Amino acid sequence: MDEYEDIIDLPHYEPRRHPRMPLANRAAQFAPFAAVSGHTEATNDAALQHIASVDADLYVDEDWNSV
Numbered sequence: 001m002d003e004y005e006d007i008i009d010l011p012h013y014e015p016r017r018h019p020r021m022p023l024a025n026r027a028a029q030f031a032p033f034a035a036v037s038g039h040t041e042a043t044n045d046a047a048l049q050h051i052a053s054v055d056a057d058l059y060v061d062e063d064w065n066s067v
Contacts, residue, residue, distance in 0.1 A: 002008075014020070021029075
């Protein structure tokens with residue numbers, strides 16, 4: 001006998017006094033907060049600086065294949 005066989009087909013409990021929260025409100029409940037304000041901007045700036053440095057490195061030596 002399976003460990004949960006006696007309860008596996010029971011209906012999910014739905015409270016009568018407290019209807020389910022709408023999905024839009026539920027998503028807002030778990031939305032990120034500004035505990036680390038500026039983090040997104042900092043990571044975007046770092047990524048742009050990295051891309052610029054990689055692009056600059058590619059054009060420093062035109063004959064980079066012979067190195």
